[in-house]
Amino acid sequence: MRRSWEFLLVLGFHGFHYTKTGLVTQIRRWEIFVNRFTATCVSLIITTSVSLLFRKNGDLMSPKVAEEHKEARRKQILEAAARVFIRLGYQAATMKDVVEESGLSRGGVYLYYGSTEQMMLDLIEEGDREVDEMPKMLQDGVRVWDVIEGLIRGMTADMDQASQGLAPVYYELFITGWRKRAYETLMARRYNRSLDAFVGLLEEGVRRKEFHPPVPVAHIAKMVFSFHDGLQIHAIQFGADLVDVPGQTDAMLLSLKHLLGLGVTSKEEFA
Structure with missing residues (x-):
């Protein structure tokens, strides 16, 4: 044993x-x-x-693919948030509304955003990135004036649909946050960023001896911005037809040509 x-x-x-x-x-x-x-x-x-x-379709996803997937999901949530904000208004919209609109789980949305405010700020940032494209428009052989005219006409082209887009949502956000100055820094940063880009275009026209303005180009840029914002608010409030967006845009461009010293004396020359 x-x-x-x-x-x-x-x-x-x-x-x-x-x-x-x-x-x-x-x-x-x-x-x-x-x-x-x-x-x-x-x-x-x-x-x-x-x-x-991180496996997709049987293949191991690389870090780049995983990051692209994450970015695509973030944009999916932002698009859903934009639709909710347009339909309900920024103040009335809730995270629950965005979750339902996105078709994702609650956890899937909260993984990226913890509040509607974060979504709103990212939507604003997405729009601001278009400002970075301005310098790229100045290709060889392209007149600076052609770029500026294209920008202004592009900004006013869709104003007949302004009330159905995000513009009213932006104004709602800034106006409601104005009293407590919650977005004062954000608003100033956005304004200065866009202004600097537009001033850069005007200065390039001066450098090329295409423009000969009698006043500082910064004043001209601010005037254009004030025109755009005022026209947009009126289009939202009263409708693009009553405000006559195309007519006002033509008048602004004609005035701008004079200010830039392009020597326009009639609408025929402007056209």
Whole structure:
């Protein structure tokens, strides 16, 4: 019986019996081995599970693809938020409304945004990125005036649909936040960023000797911005037809040509 008991404790690759001391030592070695083996297996399982989270169509997603997926999901949420803000108004919209509109789970939306305010600020930032495209419009052989005219006509072209877009939502945000000055820094930053870009275009026209303004170009840029915002508010309030957006745009461009010293004396020359 004793030999049978000892035989059961023999490990095949050692080929000998253990004394009590040797048995204890070997058991401890095996405990360490088993613990390490278990830890390795757990680590492997965790690594495999994490990898599967980033697996798409059977292929492991690269960090770049994962980031693109994240950005696409963020834009999906922002588009849903924009539709909700346009339909309900910024103040009335809730996170629940955006979650339902997006078709995602509550956790899926909160993973990216914790409030409608964060969504609104990102929507504003998305729009502001278009300002960075202004300098790229000045390609070789393109007149600065053609770029400026295209920008102004582009800004006023969709004013007949202004009441159905995000413009009223932006004004709602800024007006409601004005009293507590919640967005004072944001508003100033947006204004200065856009103004600097437009002033840069005017200065380039002066540098090329295309423009010869009698007043500082910064004054001209601010006048154009005030015209645009005032026209947009009137179009939202009274409708583009009553305000005559195309007629006012033509008048502004004609006046701007005079201010820039382009020597226009009639509407025929302007056209």
